[in-house]
Amino acid sequence: MTPPDTSEIPQGAAIVQVALPTGLDEQAQMGKRAFEAVCADCHGANAAGKNGVAPPLVHKTYEPGHHGDYAFLAAVRNGVRSHHWDFGDMPPVTGLTDADVTNIVAYVRALQRENGID
Numbered sequence: 001m002t003p004p005d006t007s008e009i010p011q012g013a014a015i016v017q018v019a020l021p022t023g024l025d026e027q028a029q030m031g032k033r034a035f036e037a038v039c040a041d042c043h044g045a046n047a048a049g050k051n052g053v054a055p056p057l058v059h060k061t062y063e064p065g066h067h068g069d070y071a072f073l074a075a076v077r078n079g080v081r082s083h084h085w086d087f088g089d090m091p092p093v094t095g096l097t098d099a100d101v102t103n104i105v106a107y108v109r110a111l112q113r114e115n116g117i118d
């Protein structure tokens with residue numbers, strides 16, 4: 001597949017606009033904290049992506065029907081070979097339990113729902 005064209009976006013800038021939900025349940029709040037600690041450096045604040053670094057997870061590519069919850073666990077455990085974007089590989093992320101990843105998924109799904117991706 002041809003990676004989406006992000007050449008008009010400055011290096012390191014957000015790739016999508018993310019509307020924020022008014023509230024997050026407890027699980028999603030825990031996921032937000034973990035996401036900000038370990039994923040946001042690459043995937044950007046609010047999972048909006050960072051051009052040239054990592055894609056937005058609030059994106060139709062990652063809707064639940066295309067990338068189920070297991071895809072998140074596999075990405076964290078095994079890393080990801082670059083295939084949808086032109087940003088290189090994602091290395092495995094260590095130090096997270098399965099429960100941490102489940103919380104992160106709850107957070108990302110809440111953001112996705114708010115942005116019409118479900």
Ligand code: HEC
Pocket residue numbers: 035038039040041042043053054055067071072075076080081082083084085086087088089090091093096104
């Ligand atoms: C060092 C940068 C980096 C970090 C840190 C990182 N990612 Fe990624 N991630 C990437 C890149 C780059 C891709 C895109 C690979 C591609 O081209 O499809 C990606 C892709 C993904 C995908 C899509 C997997 C698939 O099957 O296509 C998921 C889900 C994901 N990341 C979740 C996470 C989560 C959750 C965290 C934090 C625990 C995280 N990432 C931390 C760089 C990173």
